Amino acid sequence: xxxxxxxxxxxxKMIKYNDINNWKNRGHSFNFKSNNIxxxxxxxxxxxxxxxxxxxxxxxxxxxxxxxxxxxxxTIFDLLGIGFSDKPEEHCYSYEEYCExxxxxxxxxxxxxxRHHCTQPGGK
Numbered sequence: 001x002x003x004x005x006x007x008x009x010x011x012x013k014m015i016k017y018n019d020i021n022n023w024k025n026r027g028h029s030f031n032f033k034s035n036n037i038x039x040x041x042x043x044x045x046x047x048x049x050x051x052x053x054x055x056x057x058x059x060x061x062x063x064x065x066x067x068x069x070x071x072x073x074x075t076i077f078d079l080l081g082i083g084f085s086d087k088p089e090e091h092c093y094s095y096e097e098y099c100e101x102x103x104x105x106x107x108x109x110x111x112x113x114x115r116h117h118c119t120q121p122g123g124k
Contacts, residue, residue: 023059024084030108032101038084039077039105043069047114050076051102057083077105 029036040058048068050061058076068074078085080101081093106114 019062020059023062027058027084029085030105032080032104035080035086035088037077037080037086037101037105039075040065041073041075041109043071043073045072047111048072048074049102049106049111049114050074052076052079052082054079055082059083075109075111 023040024038026042027038027040029038031037038058042065050058050064052058052060058078061076065074065076079098081087081091
């Protein structure tokens with residue numbers, strides 16, 4: 001499986017396969033309209049939902065997860081069509097559907113209050 005990671009620093013090599021495989025093994029999935037959505041939920045405390053921007057994925061938050069989970073229940077997921085979530089063929093992706101996924105995801109995890117939402121910088 002090829003996994004596209006943006007090259008931030010020319011001196012850095014591509015992220016090791018083991019790092020990505022370990023990330024995947026930390027995760028779970030939930031079903032949204034017959035598609036599996038990958039997520040990681042770790043920590044204790046107030047809910048903190050981290051949402052990546054297109055075309056990035058949950059792995060973008062890897063460097064922050066361990067520090068944040070000391071104070072929060074941190075939940076990170078891959079939107080449909082990205083990362084370790086399903087990639088249905090001939091699917092019409094939309095931001096409206098992404099909002100539906102976030103709502104369904106919060107219901108699935110029984111998150112009734114979520115005071116923090118973060119979006120990966122770089123979007124329009």
